[in-house]
Amino acid sequence: MDRNIRTVDDVLALLDDLFAPEADRWTRRGAAWWDTFYTDRSRPVPFFVPKPDESLVSYVDRGVLTGGRALELGCGPGRNALFLAERGFEVDAVDLSPAALDWARERARETGARGVRFHCGDAFALTASELRGPYDLVYDSGCFHHLPPHRRISYLALLERVLAPGGHFALTCFAAGAMGSKLDDAEYYKGTGLQGGLAYSDEALRGIFANLTEVELRRMVRQGEDSDRFGEDFLWTGLFRRESDTVS
Numbered sequence: 746m747d748r749n750i751r752t753v754d755d756v757l758a759l760l761d762d763l764f765a766p767e768a769d770r771w772t773r774r775g776a777a778w779w780d781t782f783y784t785d786r787s788r789p790v791p792f793f794v795p796k797p798d799e800s801l802v803s804y805v806d807r808g809v810l811t812g813g814r815a816l817e818l819g820c821g822p823g824r825n826a827l828f829l830a831e832r833g834f835e836v837d838a839v840d841l842s843p844a845a846l847d848w849a850r851e852r853a854r855e856t857g858a859r860g861v862r863f864h865c866g867d868a869f870a871l872t873a874s875e876l877r878g879p880y881d882l883v884y885d886s887g888c889f890h891h892l893p894p895h896r897r898i899s900y901l902a903l904l905e906r907v908l909a910p911g912g913h914f915a916l917t918c919f920a921a922g923a924m925g926s927k928l929d930d931a932e933y934y935k936g937t938g939l940q941g942g943l944a945y946s947d948e949a950l951r952g953i954f955a956n957l958t959e960v961e962l963r964r965m966v967r968q969g970e971d972s973d974r975f976g977e978d979f980l981w982t983g984l985f986r987r988e989s990d991t992v993s
């Protein structure tokens with residue numbers, strides 16, 4: 746007879762287990778699943794291209810983001826982390842998958858990029874000494890929509906902990922109606938699995954990140970093959986600013 750629940754973390758872990766084995770995709774155990782995903786680098790996966798998000802480039806080019814310390818959550822093979830480093834940011838980039846980080850480090854060597862520290866692990870479980878905030882930018886391209894609803898609690902807690910007052914949070918995620926699963930939050934706890942990732946409406950994103958100020962929330966602009974940027978119109982791209990000491 747188990748009577749082990751004492752903390753919010755215990756409840757979150759219990760809810761993760763409802764999704765087993767799929768939970769491996771967002772917990773510490775996820776390295777194996779994502780390593781397999783990254784094994785064949787020649788697969789036509791949109792975000793395998795070595796190009797930064799068009800939205801991120803535009804924030805930097807327009808001077809909305811002006812440098813400082815950045816944290817990328819779920820950096821994968823590092824295309825956005827490397828761009829930020831190239832533009833003078835000091836970057837911490839986190840991913841569950843050693844294979845993704847091997848690829849990212851190779852790209853860093855090839856491009857001569859400096860200024861990125863790669864961390865392997867669960868972004869929501871790394872300690873304060875591993876992720877030394879405060880960060881002027883927390884960036885997420887495609888990690889948030891792979892999390893189950895209850896892990897938004899961990900996500901907002903991480904922002905609360907590491908995002909500097911006056912700092913920015915930016916994300917890209919599946920746009921409802923274009924990509925991703927549109928079930929209500931509660932439905933995912935009835936055995937459906939995450940169905941490839943959760944779709945979000947713009948209003949849902951505004952609600953979840955309500956304690957941040959919206960700077961820009963729009964659909965990403967699809968980029969052609971000849972573009973030096975990544976862009977898919979099935980994604981939202983959002984930029985928010987932390988005004989005070991309160992995030993969640």
Ligand SMILES: C[S@@+](CC[C@H](N)C(=O)[O-])C[C@H]1O[C@@H](n2cnc3c(N)ncnc32)[C@H](O)[C@@H]1O
Nearest residue numbers: 771779792819820821840841867868886887888
């Ligand atoms: C869809 S991929 C996006 C990769 C990268 N951001 C890009 O756009 O090129 C999502 C990534 O999030 C990572 N991920 C998922 N859950 C994570 C967690 N809890 N902590 C750190 N990384 C995580 C996965 O390993 C995967 O590489």
